[in-house]
Amino acid sequence: MPTLAVAKDAMRDYAKLTKPIRDKVDAIFAKFRTHTYAGLHLEKLSNARDPRLRTVRVDDFWRGLVLAPESGDTYVLTRIVTHDEADRWAPRHEFKVNATHGALEIIDVVSAEQLPPAPTAATSPGLLSSIADGTLRAVGIDDIYLPMLRLISSEEQLLSYLPALPELQQQAVSLLLAGLDVDTVLDQITGGAPRGDVDVTDIDAALSRPTSASNFLVSAEDASLREALEKPFDLWRTFLHPQQRSVAYRASYSGPARVTGGAGTGKTVLAIHRAKHLADTRPGAAILLTTFTTTLAEELRSALHVLGGAHLADRVQVSTVDALAHGLARQAGQGPEGVLLDRDEMKLWANVAQRRRAGQGRFGPEFLRDEWRQIILGQDITDLSAYLDASRFGRGVRLTRSDREVVWQAVEEFERLKAGVPTMLQVAVRVTRLLENGSIDTPYTHIIVDEAQDLHPAQWRLLRAAVPPGPDDLFIVGDSHQRIYDNRVTLSTLGVEIRGRSHRLTVSYRTTAEILRLSTRLLDQQSYDNFDGGLDPLAGYYSPLRGPRPDLDGFPDRDSELRELVTAVGLWLESGVQAREIAVLSRTKRQAEEAAAALAGSGLSTVRLKGAVRGRSEAIQVMTMHRAKGLEFRCIAVHGAGADVIPLAAAVTPARIDASRHRQDQMRERSLLFVACTRARDALRISWTGLPSPFLPTG
Numbered sequence: 154m155p156t157l158a159v160a161k162d163a164m165r166d167y168a169k170l171t172k173p174i175r176d177k178v179d180a181i182f183a184k185f186r187t188h189t190y191a192g193l194h195l196e197k198l199s200n201a202r203d204p205r206l207r208t209v210r211v212d213d214f215w216r217g218l219v220l221a222p223e224s225g226d227t228y229v230l231t232r233i234v235t236h237d238e239a240d241r242w243a244p245r246h247e248f249k250v251n252a253t254h255g256a257l258e259i260i261d262v263v264s265a266e267q268l269p270p271a272p273t274a275a276t277s278p279g280l281l282s283s284i285a286d287g288t289l290r291a292v293g294i295d296d297i298y299l300p301m302l303r304l305i306s307s308e309e310q311l312l313s314y315l316p317a318l319p320e321l322q323q324q325a326v327s328l329l330l331a332g333l334d335v336d337t338v339l340d341q342i343t344g345g346a347p348r349g350d351v352d353v354t355d356i357d358a359a360l361s362r363p364t365s366a367s368n369f370l371v372s373a374e375d376a377s378l379r380e381a382l383e384k385p386f387d388l389w390r391t392f393l394h395p396q397q398r399s400v401a402y403r404a405s406y407s408g409p410a411r412v413t414g415g416a417g418t419g420k421t422v423l424a425i426h427r428a429k430h431l432a433d434t435r436p437g438a439a440i441l442l443t444t445f446t447t448t449l450a451e452e453l454r455s456a457l458h459v460l461g462g463a464h465l466a467d468r469v470q471v472s473t474v475d476a477l478a479h480g481l482a483r484q485a486g487q488g489p490e491g492v493l494l495d496r497d498e499m500k501l502w503a504n505v506a507q508r509r510r511a512g513q514g515r516f517g518p519e520f521l522r523d524e525w526r527q528i529i530l531g532q533d534i535t536d537l538s539a540y541l542d543a544s545r546f547g548r549g550v551r552l553t554r555s556d557r558e559v560v561w562q563a564v565e566e567f568e569r570l571k572a573g574v575p576t577m578l579q580v581a582v583r584v585t586r587l588l589e590n591g592s593i594d595t596p597y598t599h600i601i602v603d604e605a606q607d608l609h610p611a612q613w614r615l616l617r618a619a620v621p622p623g624p625d626d627l628f629i630v631g632d633s634h635q636r637i638y639d640n641r642v643t644l645s646t647l648g649v650e651i652r653g654r655s656h657r658l659t660v661s662y663r664t665t666a667e668i669l670r671l672s673t674r675l676l677d678q679q680s681y682d683n684f685d686g687g688l689d690p691l692a693g694y695y696s697p698l699r700g701p702r703p704d705l706d707g708f709p710d711r712d713s714e715l716r717e718l719v720t721a722v723g724l725w726l727e728s729g730v731q732a733r734e735i736a737v738l739s740r741t742k743r744q745a746e747e748a749a750a751a752l753a754g755s756g757l758s759t760v761r762l763k764g765a766v767r768g769r770s771e772a773i774q775v776m777t778m779h780r781a782k783g784l785e786f787r788c789i790a791v792h793g794a795g796a797d798v799i800p801l802a803a804a805v806t807p808a809r810i811d812a813s814r815h816r817q818d819q820m821r822e823r824s825l826l827f828v829a830c831t832r833a834r835d836a837l838r839i840s841w842t843g844l845p846s847p848f849l850p851t852g
């Protein structure tokens with residue numbers, strides 16, 4: 154039975170059409186469904202490079218470009234363009250089934266044949282000179298690209314020429330350049346799909362492979378096509394990368410599974426699809442999807458709705474870990490009357506440090522708070538003797554036995570001062586005990602954890618206790634490059650054994666290659682962990698998207714920096730970007746207030762997001778970098794990125810007090826800037842007053 158598949162590009166075209174034209178395209182799909190497509194007059198184009206290309210008339214002006222197979226039943230709607238665009242597209246494109254991984258690919262022959270200038274003796278040798286042609290072919294690079302790839306001699310050229318390749322081939326080149334071997338590269342780009350013989354003439358077989366599903370929707374059921382056409386902007390619902398698909402829709406994991414990947418690689422998308430898979434295949438299962446903040450929880454709820462409607466949104470509970478702890482405590486009749494907020498906790502520690510002059514001033518309030526949170530609460534230590542024996546791995550300063558006694562006295566004083574009012578972490582610890590001793594029933598059968606990098610050990614213990622160990626108990630997604638709070642964990646010590654069930658995503662779907670390049674340079678090749686004692690490199694992290702280079706601009710004084718910020722935001726608005734698609738980010742709250750005042754003072758509609766302010770109004774979004782975690786915007790302006798603010802002195806332990814802490818604090822500040830910059834989809838500008846942050850690249 155003939156069917157009409159849809160290419161991702163055609164879906165993008167469809168999204169831009171007006172309703173009356175969309176209706177006409179829908180009518181074409183309907184004709185295929187009722188087998189009356191023969192009346193559609195699929196016409197040959199005289200100038201087509203690929204003899205299988207046909208056009209179908211949508212109306213006087215619009216044409217569908219369709220791949221009509223020589224044999225087989227699947228036609229592919231490839232683009233929906235104007236009559237003139239169809240005439241330009243036809244002579245420069247051809248369809249090919251990739252001989253290695255079997256995906257159907259569209260080759261832009263003209264771009265493929267454009268060559269960079271040949272390297273001279275003065276320039277470096279070809280960037281891919283250490284990679285043999287055979288290796289390139291073995292990961293699916295089409296011969297047509299070899300002359301071009303051989304001539305690429307700089308990263309700049311790679312940025313301009315790589316987009317000529319189909320996406321899986323671009324990714325393969327990036328992974329090879331990152332030093333991965335052929336098998337690993339193939340695993341990454343195919344999602345581990347079995348690779349049999351490929352018949353390059355068989356379009357039906359190609360379209361049925363998972364490697365094609367990232368670019369083509371073959372609608373086995375009417376409903377899935379109709380749903381896709383109803384929400385054509387949300388491409389993530391339909392066109393998953395083969396790896397995203399294979400990880401999200403794996404029938405079952407025998408225990409906790411982990412997915413890492415740089416910013417914008419679709420980890421949250423994958424988590425949402427996993428939730429759908431569990432909801433669809435486990436009737437009666439109790440599924441929890443957790444994240445870090447209430448804002449992000451709202452985003453997850455609406456994404457569940459977009460993917461699976463009210464049915465999915467109702468099936469999956471979404472909550473922050475704090476709200477989970479609170480809810481369970483209340484359910485057990487132990488809901489605390491009040492909770493000590495972070496800033497009030499800090500005041501108490503300052504009070505304790507001052508009153509006790511803890512360790513004759515050696516232990517300041519931040520040290521005491523961190524020791525309490527990370528070691529004492531982290532290991533659920535309840536008495537001095539356990540503290541004297543506790544491992545303090547990861548804490549820089551060594552403590553003698555008498556130091557520990559001093560710290561313990563300070564902790565006791567802190568407990569007295571707060572008079573039984575728990576912090577959020579203490580609520581988590583309490584609830585975990587209730588779950589562990591059976592006072593509360595285990596509430597969930599599956600828990601999916603987003604933004605895993607910032608969870609505290611006590612929160613991990615709570616999650617561990619809230620779901621019985623077993624298949625599909627925990628599905629964890631996160632990125633340690635984006636860790637902006639002080640929580641490091643080794644999951645295996647907390648009862649979460651990943652054991653080989655780990656995956657890494659490398660394609661950025663959000664950020665352009667230009668923004669990605671700048672953002673990864675901020676991280677300065679430091680080592681980042683995988684939450685389990687190992688390393689999580691960003692090797693092969695790349696973006697197929699292209700855009701303008703980020704703007705980096707220094708100013709002599711804050712007034713002129715803010716004036717220019719207002720001008721830049723104004724230009725984005727003039728170019729058609731909606732106000733709510735613009736975020737203005739800073740390291741400190743004061744800077745955010747200044748920017749909000751400057752923007753509002755110039756008559757621009759502005760909302761300052763902080764604390765309980767939720768949602769996205771129709772205004773420019775001004776917030777701190779911390780508040781932007783997990784969000785995304787078309788345009789990002791990072792301001793106040795001067796050397797005096799990033800890294801923020803108050804957030805970094807001086808090296809003379811604790812060298813290892815100093816290093817970690819610096820890394821966290823780098824990560825914060827990385828998070829801020831990678832929120833941008835299309836455009837990024839960074840500005841400062843005086844000297845730039847030392848994290849910003851100089852060249």
Ligand SMILES: Nc1ncnc2c1ncn2[C@@H]1O[C@H](COP(=O)(O)OP(=O)(O)OP(=O)(O)O)[C@@H](O)[C@H]1O
Pocket residue numbers: 388389392393394397414415416417418419420421422423632635661662663782783784785831
């Ligand atoms: N397969 C896909 N096709 C199209 N768009 C996608 C796909 N996967 C992800 N995206 C889009 O890419 C963007 C980033 O995705 P997502 O938020 O899931 O990434 P992330 O890895 O969780 O990011 P971060 O860690 O930076 O918060 C989103 O706009 C999402 O809709």
